[in-house]
Amino acid sequence: MKHTRTLAVAASVAVAALALSGCSGSDAGGDENVLRLWHYEGADSAMGIAWAEAIEVFEEETGATVEFEEKSFEQIRSTASQVLNSDEAPDLLEYNKGNATAGLLSSEGLLTPLDDVVDEYGWGDQLAPALQTTAKYDEDGVMGSGSWYGVPNYGEFVQVYYNKDAFAEAGVEVPTTLAEFEDVMATFADQGVTPLAESAAEYPLGQLWYQLALGEADRQFVNDYQLYENPIDWSGDEISTATETVKDWVDAGYISTDASGLKAEDAGVGFISGDAPIFYSGSWWYGRFVNEITDFEWGTFLFPEAELSPGSAGNMWVVPERAKNKELAYEFIDITMRPEIQALLGNNGGVPVAADEADITDEKSQELIANFNALNDMDGISFYPDWPTPTFYDELNAGLQELVNGTKSPSEVQQQLGEQYQSGVDDIVG
């Protein structure tokens, strides 16, 4: 009899569920005065705060209402092409920049070309040239040229975070040249401290390797590497300096051999806990460090002697081709580009693309944004090492892991990476 009851309970729950929910279909509205907006930034993040303010300003000025949904990065990443091809497409969404994401969707005709709107509102003048690279895609979906398909609202770049207390204790100053930087690390290594928090299982070491290559490079190298303008010499000065320097730093104890198994999170936590005094990584850590580092003072500087550094515009606003209220979407983008919204973004730990430095009141944020603006003034934003091909992220990490482990020599690693890079690029360029 017990079983009857179990099944009966389950069945009645189901029936009740049916009755209660009624019709739970959705209502994708083409309502005149509604802007359907999606993004995936947390409500407490710099972008979340700034855009919440932008929503209020927008509703006040236009009289339209904003139907905002916070999406997950994962959901937009894996389902965007399906959603944007349906009636459920929002009017405006934050989407990932890059050939495999925004590039692919633009080549499929799912995104609205924004050339006229960019001219009308003048967004092109507000964005530094390197930041525009990820906003433009040609008919094959390759970034760097062609029509505007997105408008970046924030930037990101890679810099050096350092533990001020540990520097003072070791009696070292902020280095201004690469030689001084190595001296600082040697001082720590002599005291038995591994100076660099590193991770070779994920992006951090790859970005350091790229930074070291950029030290020998010029803008043309970046264009060759990222936009395939000319073939890359994988045994040339740029690459071999980078690979050999990483090897030297591992041998000298500046980078722990344990790094080959560590993830970015581990490296970041290594810096937060004070175990490692230096962490070379992106501005995306900044907000977290502000909140979670309480035991010591810390600061940032651009990589010594660097005129080029990894970085890019952040993810950007795109308008789906099937959006119903495109005009409202353009107006909203324009509000997020205003100095006051950009300043709000900057004061909360973000990196605004069009802020006036004078509007930034938060002292720590000033340092961050000054670094970013300095880099932009040098036209130094150089994107990321894994961008050229869809598989190069894993290949680069695997190669550097072998370098750190000592299972391959620098020249072997370079040769392997060169072949993988070239075969990936050949697939794209054809």
Place this chain on the structure above:
Amino acid sequence: MSTIIEELDPERRDVELPTDAAPAPAALTPRSGTRPRRRRTGKRTPGDWLVLVIAIVLGFFIAVPFLLILVNSFKSPADYNTSGPLALPTEFYVDGLVAFWERVNFPEKLWNSVFISGLVAVFAVLISMFNAFALGIGRVKGRLWIVVLILLANMLPQEVLLYPLYFMFKEAGLYDSQWAVIIIFTVIQSAFGTYLLASVYSTFPKELLEAASLDGASRWQILWRVVYPISRPTLSVLLIFFFIWTWNEFLIPLTFLVSNATQTVPVAITVLQGDRLMDVTTTSASALLGLIPTLVFFLIFQRTLTRGITAGAVK
């Protein structure tokens, strides 16, 4: 105590009875305690111990992820940064749980998950039973191939099904509707259910069926009056499995439930995973919240589950 002494010593030799009760149990323990223990240890061979040790080690490894989630859910980010994932929390920190609960409107997601999984479980069991009645008891021609065909729904990876399903449901106007997910999983789960039940029903005693038809029962009556009551334990087990399997599904709900208001718990959890950063403690807290409902469901129906596996035989 006195009754025991009476039993042991019916003549009640008071002189030897100690005023303090303590020695008496002490004297009794060896007799009542050691002998059974010795008997039990005598039965355990080194092989038994080995099996026990292996079981404990296995159990530990199975429990490790859950224990890690539990430990990290109640840890503050600062605590996590200083002591790492393995240490016990220094304070009882529930902000992560609360933050996740509020950020995704957890009760709504919980209801969506219960609604979808519950309906799928009931519908899929019902369809499985009808199919299996036809295939296992009705002995339709070519039933092996029908079962193989039905099982394809289970054997194909969901990634392969995704795009065809997407276009079908978009045409049908059910994209971004929970009914799309309910229909898909009812089909997928009932494919497995049909396969399992059909083989259970093919061993169904003929005498019972013949007796029923001799009594003048129609096929419908045979199904509901004879087959259904006897196979009820198996059906309950299927119901529970379907519920839990559907609950844990991720890819198809992620694709079909576009609006936040329709999403399930596993989809809601992904909101915490960012582009480059992850929040370990809040992610743990969300995993814990996502896990508790299935755990509770399992504990409630656990007795049915064990009984269903052992039962199924005809009295």
